[in-house]
Amino acid sequence: MSDRPAAEGGAPVRSEFLPFARPSIGDREIEKVVETLKSGWLTVGPRTREFEAAVATYVGVERAAAVHSCTAGLHLAMILLGVGPGDEVILPALNFAAAPNMVIHLGARPVLVDVDPETLNVNGKIIEAAATEKTKLAIPVHFAGRPCPMDEILDAAEAGGFRVLGDGAHAIGADIGGRRVGSIAHATSFSFYVTKGITTGEGGIVTSPDPSIPERIGRLSLHGMSSDAWKRYTAHGPWYYEILEAGYKYNMNDVQAALGLCQLDQVDTFRDKRAKIAHAYRGGLADCDGVAVPPDFDGGRHAWHLYPIQVDGDALTIDRDQFIRCLLDEGIGVSVHFIPLHYHPFFRDCLGHEVGAFPVTESYFSRAVSLPIYPSMSEEDVADVIRAITKLLRHYKR
Numbered sequence: 001m002s003d004r005p006a007a008e009g010g011a012p013v014r015s016e017f018l019p020f021a022r023p024s025i026g027d028r029e030i031e032k033v034v035e036t037l038k039s040g041w042l043t044v045g046p047r048t049r050e051f052e053a054a055v056a057t058y059v060g061v062e063r064a065a066a067v068h069s070c071t072a073g074l075h076l077a078m079i080l081l082g083v084g085p086g087d088e089v090i091l092p093a094l095n096f097a098a099a100p101n102m103v104i105h106l107g108a109r110p111v112l113v114d115v116d117p118e119t120l121n122v123n124g125k126i127i128e129a130a131a132t133e134k135t136k137l138a139i140p141v142h143f144a145g146r147p148c149p150m151d152e153i154l155d156a157a158e159a160g161g162f163r164v165l166g167d168g169a170h171a172i173g174a175d176i177g178g179r180r181v182g183s184i185a186h187a188t189s190f191s192f193y194v195t196k197g198i199t200t201g202e203g204g205i206v207t208s209p210d211p212s213i214p215e216r217i218g219r220l221s222l223h224g225m226s227s228d229a230w231k232r233y234t235a236h237g238p239w240y241y242e243i244l245e246a247g248y249k250y251n252m253n254d255v256q257a258a259l260g261l262c263q264l265d266q267v268d269t270f271r272d273k274r275a276k277i278a279h280a281y282r283g284g285l286a287d288c289d290g291v292a293v294p295p296d297f298d299g300g301r302h303a304w305h306l307y308p309i310q311v312d313g314d315a316l317t318i319d320r321d322q323f324i325r326c327l328l329d330e331g332i333g334v335s336v337h338f339i340p341l342h343y344h345p346f347f348r349d350c351l352g353h354e355v356g357a358f359p360v361t362e363s364y365f366s367r368a369v370s371l372p373i374y375p376s377m378s379e380e381d382v383a384d385v386i387r388a389i390t391k392l393l394r395h396y397k398r
Contacts, residue, residue, distance in 0.1 A: 012329060012330045012331045012388075013330045013331055013332070013384050013387050013388040013391060014330065014331030014332065014384050014388070015331065016331065017331050017332075017333060018331060018332050018333055018372055018377075018381055018384060018385070019333045019372065020333035020334055020335050020370070020372050021194075021195040021333075021335075021372065021374055022374050022376055023194050023195070023199050023374075024263075024266070024270060024374065024375045024376050025199075025259075026262075028262050029259050029262040029263065032258040032259065032261065032262050033255055033258050033259055035258070036254050036255050036258040037255065039254075041254055042253060042254055042255055043251075043253045043254065044066075044222065044251045044252060044253055044254065045253075045254045046254065047254035047255075047257040047258045047261065048066050048251075048252050048253065048254050048256075048257040050257065050261060051066055051205075051252070051257035051260045051261050051264070052064045052065065052066050052205065052214075052218075054261060054264050055190075055205050055207065055260075055264060056207060056214075058180070058264060058267065059180045059181075059182035059183050059207045060179070060180050060182075060183040061182065061183050061207050061208060061209055061211070061214075062211040063207075063208075063211040063214040063215055064205050064206065064207045064214050065205065065206045065213075065214035065215070065217035065218045065221065066203065066204070066205045066251070066252035066256075066257065066260075067203070067204050067205065067206065067217070067221050067250045067251065067252060068202060068203060068204070068221075068250050068251060068252055068256075069191070069193075069202055069203065069204045069250075070098065070167075070168075070169045070189045070190060070191035070192075070193070070204035071098040071099075071101075071102065071204070072204060072221065072248070072250040073189030073190070073204040073205065073206040073217070074098060074099050074102050074139070074165065074167065074189045075102040075105070075106075075248075075250075076206065076217045076220050076221060076248070076250065077165050077187040077189055077206050077208075077213065077217065078102055078103065078106055078108075078137065078165065079106070079220065080187070080213050080216055080217065080220075081136070081137055081163045081165055081186060081187065082136055082137075082163070083103065083106050083108050083136050083137055084106060084107060084108065084136075085106070085107030085108065086107070086108070086134065087106075087107075087108040087109070087134060087135075087136035087137070088108065088109050088111045088132060088134040088135045088136060089103045089108050089109070089110055089111060089135075089136060089137045089138070089139060090111045090113055090122075090127055090130045090131065090135060090137070090138040090139070091103075091110055091111070091112065091113070091122075091138070091139040091140075091141070091167075092112070092113055092114070092115050092121075092122050092140070092141055092143075092361070093112040093113065093114060093115075093340045093341050093342055093353075093357075093358040093361045094115050094120060094141070094143065094338055094340060094341075094358075094361045094364065094365070095112075095141055095167075095338055095340075095341050096169070096338055097341070097344070097347075098167075098169075099139050099141075099167055100112075100341060100347065104350070108136065109134075109351075110341075110347075110351060111130055111132075111135070112341055112342060112347075112351065112353060112357075112358065113126050113127070113129075113130045113358075114126065114358040114359065114360045114361055115143070115358075115360055115361055115364075116360070117360045117363075117364075118295055119143075119146060119148075119295070120143045120144065120146070120308075120364060121140065121141070121142065121143050121146060121147075121148045121149070122138075122140045122141070122148060122153070123148065123149050123152060123153065124149065124152030124153050124155055124156040125152075125156075127140070127153055127156045127157070128156040128159070128160065131156070131160040131162065135160055135161075135162045136162055136163070137162055137163050137164070137165055138153065138156075138157055138162060138163075138164050138165070139164075139165045139166070139167050140153055140164065140166060140167065140185075141167040141169075141170075142166065142167065142168055142169075142170055142171035142174060142181055142303070143170060143306075143337075144170055144294065144302075144304070144305055144306035144307070144308055144337070145170045145171050145173075145174055145197070145274075145302050145303025145304050145305040145306065146171075146174070146294075146297050146302050146303075147171060147174045147175065147176035147181050147297075147299070147300055147302070148166075148176075149176070149299075150164075150166075150176060150179075150184040150185060151177070151184075153185075154184070154185070163186045164185045164186050165185060165186060165187050165188070165189070166181060166182070166184070166185035166187070166188035166189070167188075167189065168181050168182055168188045168189060168190040168191075169189070169190065169191035169193075169196065169204075169305075170191075170196070170197075170303060170305035170306065171190070171197075171303045171305070172190050172191075172192075172196065172197040172198055172267060172303060173197050173267045173268060173270070173271035173301070173303045174271075174300065174301055174302060174303035175300045175301045176299050176300035177299065177300060178300070181303075182207040183207065183209060184209075185208075186208060186209075186210065186213075187206055187207070187208040187210075187213050188206065188207050188208070189204055189205070189206050190204055190205050190206075190207070191203075191204050192204055192205070192256075192260060192263075195374075196305060197267060197270060197271060197274075197303055197305055198260065198263035198264055198266070198267050198270065199259070199260075199263060200252065200256035200257065200259050200260040200263070201256055201259065202256070203252050203256045203260065204252075205252075219244060219245070219247060220245065220247045220248060220250070221247065221248060221249075221250035221251045222247060222249070222250075222251045223243065223247040223248070223249065224243050224244050224245040224246055224247030225241050225242070225243060225244070225247065226241045226242040226243075226244050227241050269375070270375045271301065271303055271304065273375040273377075274303070274304035274305070274373050274374070274375065275301075275302065275304050277304070277307070277373045277374075277377055277382050278294075278302070278304045278307055278373065280379075280382045280383075280386070281293060281307055281309075281371060281373075281382070281385070281386065282294075282296075284383075284386035284390070285309065285386060285389060285390075288389070288390060288393055289312070289315050289393065289397070290311065290312050290315040290316050290393040290396075290397065291309045291310065291311055291312065291389065291393065292309065292310040292312065292367075293309055294307065294308060294309070304373055305373075306337055306370045306373065307370065307371045307372075307373040308337060308368050308369065308370045308371075309368075309369050309370075309371060309389075310364065310367035310368055310369075311323050311367045311368075311369055312367065313366075313367065314398070315397065315398055316393070316396045316397065316398055317396045317397075317398050318392075318396045320366060320367050320368070320369065323369065323392060323396075324336070324369060326392050326396075327369070327388055327389070327392070330388035330391070330392070331384070331388070332371075332372070332384065332385055332388045333372060334369050334370060334371060334372070335369075335370045336365070336368050336369065336370060337368065337370050338365075339365065340358060340361045340362060340365050342354075342355075342357060342358065343355070343365075371385055372385060
């Protein structure tokens, strides 16, 4: 927007732009990646296996399978949980395209559901109401890093005869009822994309209380081979291998895993820094007319991958999109999570949902703004975000 708020002379809050997200990469990560590059072993190998074991221990399961993206993990987990042509898979309309795309690739049908207006997550009642005799799987998304109520979701799945795959893309480091996300659902896929709680640049991992699931995912992620190159081309095993099933090329590599091992050492520290920022946002914005902040979560630990506020257009003379443009003018990077699935042309045409089908999701989306929240933000950075928002609220108050 060209007209800056006049309340403070039109000068932006920040002269140096604050990005919406920034990875926390230190000297130790750089050293470990360089060390791996110098080792001569770059593909899947010892660092990948070490990373898998470390994530499994952290989550509280026996095994984990590293893959090249959360999407790949969702795909392979769906295969192992039996999703195929004619099946139905329940998942929220407030969602990214990864999971529903994989459902469609497997010949199944995504069944979209609305979310709880307070938590923005699905719950047991929502899933139970959408289940039919064709339901094979439910995929709850731990939106923004807030854990879904997994016990009631698993109860609904048991009653309906289907299984649960957690979308943990936002939720590394989160727990509920003393159990970490990744140890509760039949399987969970995490993301280590550059903006996530920890990063391997690109990458993901699948965990499960059933060790046979990550064991087989490990095989499927590398062509369905009986043994990987690390085992075949060292003293650990012979050159011979067999293709045991039709697999994919979805493996993580040792360069990514070296980065991931350093990041995993800091996952709780990163989460706690995000929580501190969330607490500061709540303190600075909770009593402001014109925006609503996320509710507290007292059932465990929130991962705070996102901090989504909601703009009250009735209280302001600008709408959400104008509010975002004003924040950008103030030097604050923001985003929106997510555009509802049925707003995208492909899913609208494929699934046949019209605007109005999911009122909670749609109402939230029309008001949603995700604020910067990452470990390297300083107290001054956080204060600048709060100052920019309160400045706009004063200037554009209806």
